[in-house]
Amino acid sequence: xxxxxxxxxxxxxxxxxxxxxxxxxxxxxxxxxxxxxxxxxxxxxxxxxxxxxxxxxxxxxxxxxxxxxxxxxxxxxxxxxxxxxxxxxxxxxxxxxxxxxxxxxxxxxxxxxxxxxxxxxxxxxxxxxxxxxxxxxxxxxxxxxxxxxxxxxxxxxxxxxxxxxxxxxxxxxxxxxxxxxxxxxxxxxxxxxxxxxxxxxxxxxxxxxxxxxxxxxxxxxxxxxxxxxxxxxxxxxxxxxxxxxxxxxxxxxxxxxxxxxxxxxxxxxxxxxxxxxxxx
Numbered sequence: 001x002x003x004x005x006x007x008x009x010x011x012x013x014x015x016x017x018x019x020x021x022x023x024x025x026x027x028x029x030x031x032x033x034x035x036x037x038x039x040x041x042x043x044x045x046x047x048x049x050x051x052x053x054x055x056x057x058x059x060x061x062x063x064x065x066x067x068x069x070x071x072x073x074x075x076x077x078x079x080x081x082x083x084x085x086x087x088x089x090x091x092x093x094x095x096x097x098x099x100x101x102x103x104x105x106x107x108x109x110x111x112x113x114x115x116x117x118x119x120x121x122x123x124x125x126x127x128x129x130x131x132x133x134x135x136x137x138x139x140x141x142x143x144x145x146x147x148x149x150x151x152x153x154x155x156x157x158x159x160x161x162x163x164x165x166x167x168x169x170x171x172x173x174x175x176x177x178x179x180x181x182x183x184x185x186x187x188x189x190x191x192x193x194x195x196x197x198x199x200x201x202x203x204x205x206x207x208x209x210x211x212x213x214x215x216x217x218x219x220x221x222x223x224x225x226x227x228x229x230x231x232x233x234x235x236x237x238x239x240x241x242x243x244x245x246x247x248x249x250x251x252x253x254x255x256x257x258x259x260x261x262x263x264x265x266x267x268x269x270x271x272x273x274x275x276x277x278x279x280x
Contacts, residue, residue: 001081002036005058010140013065014108015074016050022057024049024087030115031093031242033212034059037084038072045069046237048212049088050111051118059085062111062140090241093208095119098182100126102174104167104196105145106188107133112210113187114141114148121148128179129153130170132192136161167192168199181205186245187212190253197245207245211236211253227253 006018024034028049035044051060065074076082093116095101101120105113110131120127129149133139134157146152153170154162163170171184184207186196193209200207211227225236228249234240 001083002085003081004076004078007076007078010062011138014062014111014138014140015065016060016062017073017076018053018058018060019082019085020057021059021085021087024059024085025052025054025057028052028059028088029092030095030119031112031210032088032090033237033241034061034085034087035089036061036073036082036086038069038076039083042072042083043069044084046089046212048112049115051115059087062108064108090237091239093119093185093210093242095123095125098123098125100128100180100182102128102130102171102179102181102184103149104171104184104186104188104192105129105131106167106186106192107138108140109188109192109210109212110141110145112212113185114144116185116187117145118148126150128174128181130155130167130174132156132167132170132188133161134158166195168195171196172199175199175203175205183208184245185209190250193245193248194250194254197248197250201246208242209245209248210241211243211248212241224256 003020004017005020008016010016033046033048035046037044047061047063049059050062063070065071098120103113103117117127117129127149128151129145130153131145132155136156139161155165155167155170156162184200184205186193186207187210197207226233227236229243230247
């Protein structure tokens with residue numbers, strides 16, 4: 001059993017939990033993920049390692065409440081325990097040797113982008129952090145990103161905070177201002193990663209994207225995280241989650257991703273109804 005030692009609401013639909021998991025904390029690296037089960041009868045879901053503290057033996061996860069399992073997970077509080085918490089899994093992000101990098105995060109994908117930016121900062125790289133959200137209410141990890149970024153750009157779709165516009169607007173401005181990046185790392189919704197990759201391809205800048213958003217089973221057995229990269233079939237959980245952003249078939253992924261939205265909605269409703277019955 002893995003105790004929750006800290007819980008914090010980042011916005012109305014996104015929660016941060018710090019979990020006591022010393023063996024995972026000892027080996028975890030940015031880009032990797034864990035698989036958890038809330039209880040003995042729960043389903044297995046993958047969540048990215050958002051941070052880790054090797055001395056305290058804790059691992060931080062950040063999740064959006066979208067389905068039944070994340071709804072049940074969010075019902076747990078500090079002092080409660082998660083039944084299973086396995087990892088670290090997946091290949092770590094390759095950041096050694098990079099000198100100047102733009103790290104682009106979109107929405108809850110900023111929880112995955114932040115540890116990468118933090119690692120780059122610790123290695124002495126110049127980090128330009130660009131984060132984007134629909135509006136001010138949904139902003140997460142702003143202070144954390146600012147602390148590890150030499151240049152920081154906050155973008156919102158409606159202009160309610162930071163600059164109005166998309167992350168691609170900010171990235172284009174920085175590139176055209178003469179910033180020569182060794183690499184751009186983009187993590188967020190699949191459409192965002194697609195358009196970041198299209199932009200960087202114009203300028204010939206190496207780009208890495210994380211396919212965490214399409215993982216379900218986390219072992220390669222379900223096949224739901226399959227994607228086409230450079231014409232070959234890959235699996236995000238065992239071959240990635242990081243891939244060359246200029247080689248990913250994003251349209252294929254987006255077409256398949258919509259398959260699970262209705263199922264997630266129904267499962268969350270069931271979880272909420274079950275919780276209401278339990279507290280009566």
